[in-house]
Amino acid sequence: MPRILIVGGGYAGFYTALKLEKWLRKGEAEVVLVDPLPYMTYQPFLPEVAAGSIEPRHAVVSHRRHLRSTRVITAKVSGVNHASKTATIEPEVGETFELDYDHVVMTAGSVSRTFPIPGVADEAIGMKSIEEAVAVRDRLIDNFHRAALLPAGPERDRLLTVVVVGGGFAGIETFAELRSLASALLRDHPQLTIDDTHFHLIEAMGRIMPEVSLKTSHWVLKNLAQRAAIVHLETQLTSAVDGHLELSTGESLESDLIIWTAGVMANPVLRGTDLPVDERGRLRAQPDLRVIDDNGVVDAAWTAGDVAAVPDLSGGGVGGFCVPNAQHAVRQGKQLAKNLVAVLRGEDPKDYEHKNLGAVAGLGIGYGAFQSGKFAVTGFPAWIMHRGYHGLAIPMWERKLRVVGDWVGNFVLGRDNVSLSAREEPAAYFQEFAARPKG
Template identity: 50%
Template sequence: MPTSVELSERPRILVVGGGYVGLYVALGLQKKVKVHGGIVTLVDPNPYMTYQPFLPEVAGGQIEARHAVVSHRRHLKDTELINGKVINVDHARRVATVQPESGESFEIPYRDVVMAAGAVTRTFPIPGLAEAGIGLKTIEEAVAIRDSVLDRVEAGSLMTDPAARARALTFVVVGGGFAGIEAIAELEDMVREAVKQNSRVKQSEIRFVLVEAMGRIMPEVTEEQAQWVVEHLRSRGIEVLLNTSLADATDGKLKLINMPDKTPADEFETDTLVWTAGVQANPMVRNSDFPIEERGRIRAGADLRITGDEGPIEGAWAAGDNAAVPDLTGNGVGGMCVPNAQHAIRQAKRLVKNLYATRYGVGTVEDYKHESLGAVAGFGSWKGVANIKGLPVVGTIGLKGPLAWLAHRGYHGMAMPTVERKLRVAGGWLGSLFLQRDIAQLENMEDPRAAFVEAASPKK
């Protein structure tokens, strides 16, 4: 049976998840609810929110890792914070079960709940993928990729066996969406700088491979822009393999196949396999009594209330990547809002107003509707592409190169939550302009006690 812990007895709005939606909901409600004698409680395994569009730049050494996250404790001072996983939501009883990192699970009662658990990496049953690959969904993964890639360049420069050297200096990214394209571009830029500073390795020995199962990349931009991006990456020596899929990754020995006929395409070895081929709603939402649609997301109405066959469910709300929210602009895939930061942030702000109006009678309930402002992507220093609403792109590539790179930084710099974090990121960018990107890798992060254990062990 779940144990009890000391919790506030005030009427509670429980926020499940501390990402985009969770952070903005808590920020928007914590003081307002406190005035009415209530409390906002946020539960998340991490003590911070990660601004995921910055992960490629963290992996590429352009942004300090801690600057890409927002501390819950620092900015949610009127919110009850719990580090743990919500493992079950029983809305019929108005309780959620939380599993802390250590200790026994316990129940939290609530009056209203906001399901903001977000998304996790989506993978497929590919042999060896779990052992050889790494995702790019968390700040820890971004840091690990950065250190590992730089380590492979350094280690490869000392290898004399041609096969081992080629394996170390081969870097593969699977997935041609925004995350994959930005990641491989940032990493290539970083490795190019690392090679300049290491006389034992040549740029011609470096191999970057992008694997994409579809016939085009970056569906958020125009076809013409996507083709330009492919040409740009290839001009930098990056192999872009379209209509190609990963079939096997056992022991880092990759087997690629052509799509859709699944005939053999290529085989080679690598020490670095980055997986960015999609996301899915957090599976924990299935451990609830809320209605789930075919893609595993919670069914929600345009007003962001969780909605079943008989209409809205009182006291239950959902937004972001774990929610199927109707796209009233008519541009969404399958009629629903796509899972991205633009929608998550704006849905959270609308949810705050709707929940407050419903619970306390202040304001009005309105449907969420947002027309995309476009898309921006950075490909390393002074390189990028942008498809911005209102900018004519017919017959042209649109915004690309340094201007697109500046638009990318400007948009995400403004979108980064809290003034404190905006300033830290801007300061890091300013430093990079004069000092170049940071290519110093950190060693033994997976085993930080190794040096102490060696020093403390009896000498033979």
């Protein structure tokens, strides 16, 4: 029985496995999925998790619960030798081992792309994982608690200053959602006012959210300005050492919460493979999602999602390739599963083609922006559209119901603004009071 190895359990990998389970006949192939995490993260919900609008566990989808016939291995793939069709698997505990396969599906996704700016690696936090979103939420809430006990001055300003680097969708949504959370926190801290909080977004380009029209992006800028959130366009971060930010404009800021959302890059796991990559480190692919090199199709090698340079046949991609977003990753995963099954049965695979349906952003409770072609919606209707779309788009009905339950609960009971940052050192409370041997 042929073995299909899926490297990466994000959008593309999860949906590939899910659809292979549906379309493969019993005994037709064994499917193995390897990922360091035991779940798929629904990344469009990370800003809402950071804002406390969604319970963190509800924004992830368990591999083992929903992939019933797939063999799930929670471990890191440190290398793939396609010439011998073996992968090197490194579990968190136990010995490293080799896994043979007949077909490999590379869907390892992307990681945050950073630049060698002093201090960024030590001071900033990304917004690519559920753990990062939770840490951001807890940091902001804890900083309000601390600031409420301080007199006005530099130390309090530092705690109440939030800086987001990157004005794409991820950056703007994170920035706006955190502004919404901060406004809610002010009601719990009467010692503070909105003038005590400082929100800054740094964007190197001359505009934000290139996925929407200039008119829509201007509406977002105006909305943020009305909510005391400042966007610095055509500005670069030059240093962030010890939380002291230097900008290319000559301005400087002090912040205890710096969030980096300025782009992504293909997962570096590809460096440990003999598969062909392009100049940006992505796997070279043709429209049917098979990996290619200078000689044509690489036999039994497939790819999809952020890690792949898949030609965009709709003509709407950047540089002729599909942009790295959830819309493409989900649909590519489904098409890849169909194509793989077709090849196993001696049939021809079909090309992947998808025309962008538009873009929708949540900008905090009651605010949103939607763009599809020249049609745009902003404000409250767009916020409803954002929640409606993503509420349906997150995979599996039990996840959809949990997320909608969060929204309904928050509407009735209010946002849950509790920080659980003490979870990072769970033994500290016990150890503080634990009896120890004398002497």
